[in-house]
Amino acid sequence: MPLVRVDIRQNPDPAFAKRIGEQIYAALRRCIDVPEHDNFQILTEHDAQHFIYDPQYLGIPRSDGNVFIQITISEGRSVEKKQLLFKTIADSLHSQLGVRREDVFINLVEVKKENWSFGNGVAQYVT
Template sequence: MPLIKIHTARGRGREEIDALLDAIHEAMVAAFKVPERDRYQILMEHEPTHIRALDTGLSIQRSAAFVLLEVVSRPRTRDEKMNFYAGVCAALEARCGIAPSDVMITFVINSDDDWSFGLGRAQFVTGDL
């Protein structure tokens, strides 16, 4: 936890997808200090014509390499989020050649009783986590 949904245009190869997922996971572990095995990622590939991500008037240049991350998480501090944003961009640029201008991240915050990792229980509420 968190659950990270990655949206990208279809067309990346298996090795690039593996590198992309690994880079995001490593940045998440570093920023949020969660266990290495705390990994929940969903990669959704879209037809290139089905993604529109302009720049909200910020003059950010996007390319076909654009990646959007939706992070579903318990509350995080501002510093944790800022470290995550920077860490993801640095890792994706270093490992995948994806420019920081092609990375967009948004958080969806929820609470402990919004998570069940299985077995019909809310582990944050029951104290299992």
């Protein structure tokens, strides 16, 4: 059900973006009960010219280590579960990959279940 998009600046470690995705998937499983194998991610690296951010919006000091995460999920999770997910992702990226918590930018997009097709031109969640 989630579709995860991760955008980072080009990293010398070619596996860095994939490792970010692994941490996000683990947090999704743990915090909002995403089923096993429900792992769809688009991981993109950008050069400096194509990676723009404000270094101090809302008083949060950001660096070139920014990780932009957009997660599209079916609607219906509580605010508490969403907050737990945000914290878990930030803490996990910090402890496992050394990403500064200030550099973890997450945007959650909720959609109705009828707006998903996982293949074959069928809306699998429509009853």
